[in-house]
Amino acid sequence: MAQRVLILIEGSTKGSGLLYIQAAQRLGLHPITLATDPARYEYLWAEGLESIQVDTDDLEALIHVCSRLRSTYNIAGITGFPNPGESVFVTVGKLCGHFGLPGPNPASIEQCCDKFNQRQLLAAAGVPIPAYRLAANAGDIKRATAEMGLPVIMKPAAGCGSSGVRLCRTVDEVAEHTRHLLGGTHIWRSSPRILVEEFAQGRHYTAQIMGNEVIGITTSDFGPPPHFVYRQFTFPAPLAAEEHDRIVEVALSSVRALSLGWGPTNIELRWTKGGPVVIEVNPRLAGTPDPQLVQLAYGVDLVTEHIKLVIGDERSSRKLHAHTAAARILVPDRDGTVDWTDGPDRAAAIPGVAEVKLYVMPKTPIVRKGDDRDWIGYVIASSPSLAQTEAILQNAVGLIGWSITPFPTIHE
Template sequence: MQTIIFLGSNKSGSSRDAIRAASDMGYFTVLLTDRRKWIKQREEFPDVHQMVLMDRLLDKEKIFRQLSKINNQGKQIKAFVSFIDPFVSLAAEISKELGLQEVSVAALFKMEDKTRFRDELQNNPVTPHFSICLLDKDENELFTEHVKKLPAILKSPVSNGSKDVIKVNSKEEFTEAVHHFRNQLGQDPLLIEEFISGPQYLIEVLVHNSNTTIVAIIEQEISSMNRFIITGYHMPARLSKHARETLNESIGQVMKDIGLSHGTCHLEMRWTEGEWKLIEINPRISGSAINQMILESTGISLVKETLKLHLGEKPDLTPSKVEYVSAEFITVETQGRLVKVTGKNKAKKIDGVKMVYVKPRKGSVLTPPLSMGDRYAYVLASSSDPLKAKEIAKRAAGEIKFYIEPL
């Protein structure tokens, strides 16, 4: 029985899309997970043919014990992959040790930590000014030594989804942020970067045998500039010829410098004063609705083509269509317990709406957004006209209402 094993997954989004894709491709799917409640919700995972509960997904020894059991069940492991942090490079390393298709393990490892990829790309022109420091000095010393210009961005090296990313506009805000990070990081380093202005784009990249393909360029709409919560995505992004040409050059050089010759990643970049600056890079497709957006816009299932890359097959990244697609995400303004959600069916009936997703269940505690995980619903809409796609997504999102009981 030909089997693909997934190390971790979210309940929805690109990582779950990958499991569904593997099942649709005819593979037996095994999910190694540390989410205990999913065992009780087992009927909600029909695409997961076998679910294995583990207490630690970063423990290689325990993973290999599970793999031995799976082999003894007569299952032939064809790929061992992960689509979520912080397991991507570990899955690639295990895949190599199993004698499966090799991907660029070292490059994926560098991308999993912001200090590692900043160091690796420090001489690349896309890299903004940055500094890495330990929080073993007082705030005045840290500010004088590491902040060249305000505003500045403070980040945890292993944050994802805009978690633990704070913009500071003054010395007082810097001091508050350092106190926050002392509690979060302990002895771990803090990353301080210059703030880059300009429109921001998500770029999805697949590299097959050193051939780099930009699969998608998606414009991002940021609603909170202090926490960088992205509530709108628009694809394909409309760029000038010059911006697109320089983006291709920049991405090619980044892949070369970081050593990604076989694998996937996504980058967040800003177009500022006629040049590209790298904000983030991560060793996987972006999560949430991004795979579905790319599919609706181009006909390409990026998670499926990523699986083919891990299976030693040649990915097919030829678009079968061109549609404008917008995704609108919904957050809440107050904290409380969810009583009910209305408007989902009404939103679905709007012409052009492709998907409506609501994440929390009744009784969940909702909070104003501090990270991308605090986005509680989204609408996906498409049209042959970019402004129409955006208008449909916003109108449909406006139909969805969260009723919250204060705590």
């Protein structure tokens, strides 16, 4: 009998890729990664995992590779990762349809990946969202800002990881970010399309969804504005029952409005003075550390449950326990070169610490981008209570240190 294979389109540099590899292996599957540049994903060569280089933007090339693999293997399922954008899940849906495998509806994913189309569909369905305008040039941005008033959020209409997202509180900040987005610094995969949005102020939450079921809700904290770089995630979010129910109601309304409901979705919201407002719907499983937090808190392995869906097996989201898990993101405070790092092993030895990860080592250059690429590591902890988890996390983070020497100043 041919070996059962899970095809993974692209990978993840933050940890989710290896989680999928390990979950697939536990399910008796042989994972094979198809990537434009497999060398991007260190875990592939570090673990001696099979990968094939192919242009993952080329659907026909992917079909050709998968057809060739089918002559040797039994392809049980296909899924992927949002590198460099969530449009990879459109490709995944088309591949699944071509080979008669379970998968997402590519048309639903495609309309969701365009944040402007997503806003239109949510608004038409009565889902609460911030006021917004679509802009293609500096004149559009200036008009949109004048109509809505400051402050505003400016972001690309397609993308992930908070790349190109900024809070603009003054006319000068709007002009500065306009130059960044349109002046050649930001990399566009198509013609520039920018969302100018009302700044919805309030606590940030993420609904973790599988199919049409909200598994739980995470709350997140960010570093200082104007960027939105995550600093901490806590699961489950401490919410009153009526707040929890209201977020679930809005989240599931979003899923219906966008014709999703197959597989994982994560929905970002802000709790404003008027209640929950949807910031973004992502038609995929949230990346690290969210899957780890859900598993530590509830005993629900979202990665494994997603793979079960992908290969047509029955899944279960039964909660095994009720703990609190939290992750602290390690972010540098300056650009420069890493001199030394210290403490991860001591931090990992603390009871209640589940995982410590540092992405950098001595001689690593640090150039902050104001998005998720600024992460240099994380610490994850869990315990039966929120207060205890916070104390464990604080203790562990306090043991980790690093030194960064600023880049030399160039004198003319």
